[in-house]
């Protein structure tokens with residue numbers, strides 16, 4: 001009887017189509033990590049406060065602990081695993097590395113995804129614009145200055161079409 005409550009969803013994750021059967025309470029973060037084994041999406045607070053679980057849903061940054069997998073039928077999801085091309089990192093990932101935008105790295109996938117969404121819309125954000133776009137992401141290590149520098153450096157590299 002319980003199984004009848006399950007829902008089948010078709011979703012494209014990092015360019016690959018998946019058809020999955022999920023139970024109603026399954027969170028998107030749980031679906032990505034435990035059904036698809038995409039563990040780059042981190043689970044922190046699970047109450048939509050820390051941003052560690054941020055992914056792009058149809059291009060918009062969302063906290064994947066705050067969405068049910070059953071709600072994403074027909075959507076496109078981009079996770080941190082989908083950013084690089086398998087050989088090189090995305091410019092945002094490279095800039096976080098080069099500008100020391102991370103320490104322990106637990107928050108980093110969420111910051112990187114929020115930054116990608118920002119830079120896709122605004123490749124040359126001011127300090128305030130970066131801080132505003134990343135306001136839903138919490139880092140317990142860095143003090144944020146290096147994260148802001150990383151995002152602005154990534155924007156420059158994306159405009160130049162190079163990550164050197």
Ligand code: FES
Nearest residue numbers: 044045046051065
């Ligand atoms: S784990 Fe989703 S916002 Fe913290």
Ligand code: FES
Nearest residue numbers: 103104139140141
């Ligand atoms: S780098 Fe440790 S929580 Fe952000």
